Amino acid sequence: MAGEILPSHGDIRVDDTPLRQLGGKALGRKIAYLPQNLPATHAFTVEELVMLGRYPWQRWLSKPVQADRDIVEHSMHQTQIQHKATQTVASLSGGERARAWLAMALAQQTRYLLLDELLAPLDIVYQVEILRLLRQLAKERELGVVLIIHDINLSAQFCDDIIALKDGKLCHLGSVQDTMTQAVLESIFGVSLRLIDHPEHDYKVAIL
Structure with missing residues (x-):
């Protein structure tokens, strides 16, 4: 579903387009994907991490414009992490880190979120907090959310x-x-x- 492995037969379609026809930035404009093993971003500030979500919409080697900065600010506000914007990712708690990554995914402005065990490393308090936020955002932004989770x-x-x-x-x-x-x-x-x-x-x- 994330486009990392091609199916042995058939097609996965996103808005009637076969996933195999979408690559790179085109896929990043359709699906925001957070893998189970997130890359190391401890030295990034929260704002820098969230700005990475704008990459699929930017031209090669272009700098963020005001529209990008506005979207990043709005995404941090939606996930209630804007007060940590200048702090490094390494300084965040588990729940704050999850919200920062979620803000990055929201900054991609896709119709679909694919979240692979985003809640796994979190305590139950943070799990419920993130799930309530996802439920709210799915309704407000009409998002399709696929969440891999083990708690029935x-x-x-x-x-x-x-x-x-x-x-x-x-x-x-x-x-x-x-x-x-x-x-x-x-x-x-x-x-x-x-x-x-x-x-x-x-x-x-x-x-x-």
């Missing part, structure tokens, strides 16, 4: 649809309501889970 209860709370993979193959695709059943969860995880109603919200919670 967080998925049920914040996602619209769930795709489950097992042994490298698709084993389930459906809405949260269709997914949060005992039979489906057992087929995915291989263990018997109980489902209870959340005490405050209208969704199910899986427990052992």
